Amino acid sequence: MALALGLAASGSASAQTVTDAQRDAARLLAQATFGPTLPEIDRAAAIGPATWIDEQIAAPATLHLGATDVHYRAMLPLYNVGRATPEASCIQSLVCRYARRDIWWRTSITAPDQLRQRTAFALSQFFVVSDLNADVAYTQYAPADFYDTLVVNAFGDFRTLLEEVTLHPAMGRYLGMLQNEKADPARNTEPDENYAREVMQLFTVGLTELNPDGTPHTAPDGSLMPTYGDPEITDFARVFTGWNYANATRWSFGRGAAGIPGHIEAMRPNEAYHDTGAKTLLRGQRLAAGRAAATDLDDALDNLANHPNVGPFLARHLIQRLVTSNPSPAYVGRVAAVFANNGRGQRGDLAAVVRAVLLDVEARDPTIAAGADYGKLREPLLRYTALWRAFGAQGVSVSNSAGSVGGIFRFYSSDSLLAQAPLSAPSVFNFYRPNYRKPGEIRDRGLFSPEFQIVNDNTAIAMANRLHGALFNSDRDVTSGRTLANTIAALGNLPLDFSVEKSLAARPEALADRLDLLMMAGRMPPPMRAVLVDAIGRMPSNDGGRQRVEDAVFLVASSPQFSVQR
Template identity: 40%
Template sequence: MQDDGAPQQATDTIETSSPTKSGLLAIGSASVLSACGGNDGLNTSSLSSAAPPPETAPSSAQLLPIPITEQAAARFLMQAGMGASRTEIKKVQTLGYSAWIDQQMQMPASLSRWDWLVTKGMNASEFRNSQAGFDSCAWRKLIQSPDTLRQRVCFALSEIFVISIDGLVNGGGWKAFAAAHYLDLLEANCFGNYRDLLQKISTSTSMSLYLTYRGNTKFNPATGALPDENYARELMQLFSIGLVNLNQDGSVITQNGVPVETYQLEDITGLARVFTGWDFDLAQSNTSTPDYHRRPLRQYPNKHETGASSFLGKTIPAGISGEEALKLSLDILFAHPNVAPFIGKQLIQKLVTSNPSPAYVARISAVFNANAFGVRGDLGAVVKAILLDPEARGRNLATSSLTEFVFNPQAGKIREPILRFCAWARAFNASSPSDTWRIGDTSDAGTKLGQSPLRSPSVFNFYRPGYVPPNTAIANAGLIAPEMQIVNESSVVGYLNFMQNTIDGMRGGNDLKADYSGLMALAHDPVALVGEMNLLLAAGQLDLGTLQRIQNAIGTMPFTTDRAKLLRIHAALTLVLATPEFIVLK
């Protein structure tokens, strides 16, 4: 510790061992995923020829301290949060990655979305059949809440355990509260146990409305009516085990060259019997207030299928309560070996990279299967392991030489529009002075972001985790790029126009106000101005050619008045937010 009392800069560590081989394939510069810049402040000129990360974790490792640079801290925050700011960069440098994660996980939650709606009077009867207020309470959390890690993981989970506010039908109204509570539920449990989360999702009014098992009733021999199978199918396909059996590294298990399916139609039918008899817990027998959306579903025995139910080779015995049948069913799914690689890989993709190596997935699966205390399903431990993994931090475990401190050229992910927007908002402390957060539904791809919180067009999210953009260098390299599924000509132009108007603050149609005071002091110097934006928005990853072009462009603009300086800032921000190096986070 320094004698003058100044905080000591934290150091990161890498583990080193003998080199191991990898079959990873580098992709050409034609691919959008090849856009990369600095790597934690070290030279990447030999990126294409550098050794890729190993397939297995090292043994008998030694620790090598590495100072956390501003660029490294910013990049970490772009994976672990909703964006980087000068304040959070300094915290990461001071605390170190692991301690920063611990501090974030221990941070108390800010005002819930539900409670914010109540403070705004949205529980008045006039709003019963309205979505008013939902978009505001969702954006407020993403942009302003200090628990940025919790918000990032909550957002990731909302794209795995998908509902959409537009799909909350036959629910007695109060859609804004139903959707707000669902996000509050994900937020409250995002560092908890996966099994507990599965229970709470399965008994939430929002999920029961979206996947239509609210009021689901047992087989009626008189009418031939069968239990609704919607949730039983998606619970297995999307929320737990997936379509095909997996090894712990995420690779597909095959038999005679054909993937082995996890379940069949009879498994869906069997599990659907468990989701009968569940309905709203209407304490006052009405829906005059939204409060019932905050209570778990209630079991009504007269509607529940009491016969035996079989799925995945297991049998739920006859004659037990609906509550016990649900518990046993979720236990069966939780114990399935697919859950760790299926959920773990998707969380890696949401936070760090679209194409994690099998070794990365296997390391995360191992943490899911047993945390430091042998507990299965600890999501907090999984998130921390994902963010601290050598592949996440850009470390090369094959050598202790800092000259080979590189990124895997296949690594990285496209930042989806919500994350791009929030990166700008967080970097410059955007706020709503009147606390109304009038951003609205940004789903329109032609005029806005083409994406908006909890407004996915289907249960399959805005994009599929295995999407391969056809006829691209990405496809030719055998890679995937999930977020490319929502990229088209309209969305590219719509995003830039929306961001340009929002940056200006006078044309955006919302009430966001960014703090550009730090940039105003740099506006006279194109190099310093663009350099600051490069750090806060792109973690220093803009290449020299891109930097030079933006500097030259804004260098032609006057800067003698405050208004002229602001115009320089607006122009530079728009150009930085349009760069491949910003859109693709390496």
């Protein structure tokens, strides 16, 4: 069935028909980007999902660290920074956290390599580092550079990514591998086991043995089979000893002495603090005594990356973050098989894995997507990026007597308002657990609903309130050229371009169809569309269409149907 959209993307008066290819492209972009835009919908519809994905994989990476540095330096004069914050060092500075998050929002909304950025965001919830930890937040350059590690390796080799994550000083400080040292009986100390535990439980193999399709592999008596126990944790902890800042001149080299370079360069070994005893890894693999720290690390990471659990474990995570909370075992198994072999004999090819996630029949078949158990709750951040991308959000300017900075994209205090901010998870277990089941019908039916774990009375009300503020009085025609002076707290309501939508305001059905395509991939339920068309027609239309458009967008954006990505 084709719908009359009413206007082309250019805003011309010619009618445009919404095709099945456009609807399917919009669904793909909801899964693979931070939100569909009409030009990107048309592009993906014209070339098809496989070619669009290949183009995105080939696109150059948009990085965060350098942009964070430039933005931070530009913002400093706007603040009273006569404290201990050096102008160019981004150390222990709230301004620096603003800068990093600003760049994340700007990149997520405007970067052309959308699939890479969306995949990196999914990986940031797998390899978790959080700046709520003071050691990580010491300089925001550390989490910015860690995020770039995920961006650069999003379509690379899993084993390479695992090593770069392991040796990144942000991870080293977050989970205790940095300056982790061998046992010292004289001081009654043992190696820190934190990274050893989390790299197995969360970053590679999980807690229990899995079948190739991600279902539990059970013992003959039906019990679950653990992937590791305390002996393996102990020996992996011994593997992860002897690593320090790259620029350290002594073992007890403080974070202040490390400066910026030490917080973004891969950690390096100090053999004097590495445990050289024999070790036993997963599945009984033995490491001989007397080996160097780097040799032990290489073999230990190989041991983890080659475990048969990794494929289904990672596959399920990526499917849940990009497509649906409840993939079938067959879906997980097909993606895991690509992780095991990309068709050219290579294991851990993440580009092939992401392609398999998005091109699978369970991702692309609209009849499957119509099933009652299909889809996922949109994360709070993704609801905002979808809106801001759909309606061409622009950065705003902040100025005072010290100067002016433009192009700022910011959601002020999203961590407290929405329980989510980039690289600011409350723990290494992410913002929510992959196996969370919302009490009630979802739990009773044995379904998973990860994102519902951060939905409560406070966040639900805050979401509606912030959506209201983000949409009303954010029309670019109203705010164009406005400078928000002397306050950062005023940021968050980015100027939006409703020009095409306002030209449709006198034709409620055409406006509803356009919002349907941009916001709901052309799959708005007929009863919802009827209510929306009726509501638009009842609103005043003597203001150039502004109120009709803002109200209509808010009604869709705050609806349960928009909240669930299908």
